[in-house]
Amino acid sequence: MRPGILLDVRNLTKHFPVRAGPFQRPSGKVQAVTGVSFHLSEGESLSLVGESGCGKTTLARTLLRGYEATAGSAWFRTGEGEVVDLLTLSRRRLKPLRRQMQMVFQDPYSSLNPRMTVQQIIGEPLRIHGEELGIATREARRERVRELLLQVGLRPEAARCYPHAFSGGERQRIGIARTLAARPRLVVADEPVSALDVSVQAQILNLLLELQQRHRIGTLLLTHNLMVVRHVSDRVAVMYLGRIMETAPAETLFTSPGHPYTAALLDAIPRPDPRVRNRSRIKLSGEVPSPRNPPSGCPFHPRCVHARDRCRTELPELEHIVPGRQVRCHLWRELDLKGAATD
Amino acid sequence: MNREPEEFGVRLETASAWQLTWQRFRRHKLAVVSLILLGFLYLVVLLADFLATADPNRIDASRAYRPPQPIHLLDDGGFNPHVHPVSGEWDHRIFRRVHRTDPDRRLPVRLLVRGYEYEFLGLFPTSLHLMGVEGEAQALSLLGTDGLGRDLYSRLVHGTRTSLTIGLAGVVLSLVLGVVLGGISGFYGGRVDTLIQRVIEILLSIPTIPLWLGLAAAMPRDWGVLRVYFILTVILSLIGWTRLGREVRGRFLVLRQEDYVLAAELMGAGRASIIRRHLVPAITSHVIATATLALPAMIIAETSLSFLGLGLRPPAISWGILLQGAQQVQVLALRPWLLAPAVPVVAAILAFNFVGDGLRDAADPYSRRT
Structure with a gap:
């Protein structure tokens, strides 16, 4: 693994067996994530973009060993400079590493235990990993929670309250404080703002961005919202039906998308300009196909306006077109796709 | 961070989970009353012998089926609680024991009198009782007696102990x-x-x-x-x-x-x-x-x-056994006081249910009763 790389995921695959009938016989599989590869540098922010059901959450939970991967590897550089494969590490060796990889959850309501005070919630990682974090006493924990609350923009007095006393945005700040408490090297944020009011989303994103840069945390941001991505990410990977369709630096992706699916997503971004009316839009018809029964060839072909015969039979490779840029499309040379309007 | 500095001067009031629970519980009046009743019943459990006026197992055929005996509080305008002595005799015309009250004699009812011997909480022997007629404990039968002349009130107190703990x-x-x-x-x-x-x-x-x-x-x-x-x-x-x-x-x-x-x-x-x-x-x-x-x-x-x-079977004493003694039809017509044990049964069960309701609502932060 090259120096400076924090996480290198290779060919990660997660298929869920489907069981049916009275004897629970396996009768198929849901191909939630198939052959996903990407890397993340230390302190870098990478976004995984895709519609609901494209496998983002499965990917995140498999990476953090919430699920066991079907195949693939995920090399992680620990704080001690060791490189380990997260997917095959034994549970016992994984446990001390948990501290270095944290998750920010989508739903700020179900991710905080309603029966614990904020002090207890944020103090939990401190209690579990107190030794490594150099926080041994109750007093030290209280002091650290106070510090963390100030860092995420909450009053230190909040420590004594229960989560129900806070709004969605404030709860998400509490969740972020809990994440930071462990001093992670990698943070996986699963739709961190999609459950929040639009007016609060920017605040939380700014907070995440600021903390990521200040503490040099490698951040994997999963979202369906492209505007979020442009705001905070260095690089973007677009996922569709469990596969990566395109990766590119954020700005490049917005100005010149390489994949028809990316172009369609960009076109769907609402434009707050009353003069732009009746513009021709790329319509994405139909639903995302079921990952239990994915289409042959390119997974996007049933909804692609450019689809040809070749797309229906042959799965395109993820090709390097320029350094740092990959596209999974047979036609990337021919298509001249429109990017998002720059404003 | 683009957030205004907070007004740190504001005092923040917080309550612990137990305080909140207790506050919500207190709002449930019926549950509070029930809790007090249960507390009282379990106090009876602890102090059964002290509260009893007579030995619950002492048999005296001459006192069988005595009706409840009222305590007169006033005597010639002054406060002097007393009962009139009752004597029972067999009436051959109606084949029943009849109890006659003697309105001229007065037996004073006193607090903290000596009665039968028992062990207080199993610790030390004593004969002190909450109330009774000095020297003649059997003279008082607050809730009447059963067919063997045993004092129903004392039996009820002892039955409470068994039924609520076993x-x-x-x-x-x-x-x-x-x-x-x-x-x-x-x-x-x-x-x-x-x-x-x-x-x-x-x-x-x-x-x-x-x-x-x-x-x-x-x-x-x-x-x-x-x-x-x-x-x-x-x-x-x-x-x-x-x-x-x-x-x-x-x-x-x-x-x-x-x-x-x-x-x-x-x-x-x-x-x-x-x-x-x-x-x-x-x-x-x-x-x-x-x-x-x-x-x-x-x-x-x-x-x-x-x-x-x-x-349970006799000689044990419990609510169920006391009610078993009231099984015959004659009880309803002639000796209704034997049904008295039904009252604490119903009261205790209702009280437990109300307290349960109150506690469940109070302990669950999601059930907002306002």
Whole structure:
């Protein structure tokens, strides 16, 4: 693994067996994530973009060993400079590493235990990993929670309250404080703002961005919202039906998308300009196909306006077109796709 | 951070979970009254001998079926509580014992008088009683007497002690079993879960009353009635945990899906810590509710089994046994005071239910009654 790389995921695959009938016989599989590869540098922010059901959450939970991967590897550089494969590490060796990889959850309501005070919630990682974090006493924990609350923009007095006393945005700040408490090297944020009011989303994103840069945390941001991505990410990977369709630096992706699916997503971004009316839009018809029964060839072909015969039979490779840029499309040379309007 | 500095001068009032629970509970007036009543009943349990006016087992045929005796508080305008002596004799014309009150004689009723000997809380022997007629304890029969001339009030006080305590161990045991086995079943899932669920199904299919009869017959002869009953409740609690076990399993299955449990897991928290800190606190209100419903069920079970002659048997004293003594039709017509034990049975059960309601609503932060 090259120096400076924090996480290198290779060919990660997660298929869920489907069981049916009275004897629970396996009768198929849901191909939630198939052959996903990407890397993340230390302190870098990478976004995984895709519609609901494209496998983002499965990917995140498999990476953090919430699920066991079907195949693939995920090399992680620990704080001690060791490189380990997260997917095959034994549970016992994984446990001390948990501290270095944290998750920010989508739903700020179900991710905080309603029966614990904020002090207890944020103090939990401190209690579990107190030794490594150099926080041994109750007093030290209280002091650290106070510090963390100030860092995420909450009053230190909040420590004594229960989560129900806070709004969605404030709860998400509490969740972020809990994440930071462990001093992670990698943070996986699963739709961190999609459950929040639009007016609060920017605040939380700014907070995440600021903390990521200040503490040099490698951040994997999963979202369906492209505007979020442009705001905070260095690089973007677009996922569709469990596969990566395109990766590119954020700005490049917005100005010149390489994949028809990316172009369609960009076109769907609402434009707050009353003069732009009746513009021709790329319509994405139909639903995302079921990952239990994915289409042959390119997974996007049933909804692609450019689809040809070749797309229906042959799965395109993820090709390097320029350094740092990959596209999974047979036609990337021919298509001249429109990017998002720059404003 | 683009956030305005907060006004740190504002004082923040917070209350602990128990304070909040207590505040909400106090708003439930009926539950508070019921709690006081239960407190009073358990005080009676502790002080049964002290409160009794006569030895509950002392038989005196000449006093059989004496009606309740009113205490007169005033005497010639002054405060002087007293009762008139009652003498019973057999009336050959109506084939019944009749009790005559002698309105001219007065027996003073005093507080803290000497009566029969007993051990106070099993600690030291004493003969002090709350009230009675000095030197002649049997003269007072507040709630009348039964067919053997035993004082009903004293028997009721002693019956309260038995009925309210004998099933407690069984209830506690089945609660513990339900929470532990149901919790294991819901938390670990898989084969352990399947095994425990099948065991529950088998236990649920065992009919209770035949088992009860069989076990009662199988107990050693030389055991006392109370000991036999106690052992029976403990054995029955071994099959009585199943419902709570299923409920706890269901709750654990739901809770395991919560993001905060996943968060704790991804944080590296151990299983024991997740169960202790995240899962168990979430079911306490439910367990409390189940316990407050199991207690009246245990009282009803004792009362009804004893009434049928399957539970406790004389010479033990319990609510069920006292009611068994009121089984005949004549009681309603001639000796209605023998039905008095039904009053504490109903009162205790209602009180337990109301307290259970109040506690469940108060302990659950999601049930907002305003």
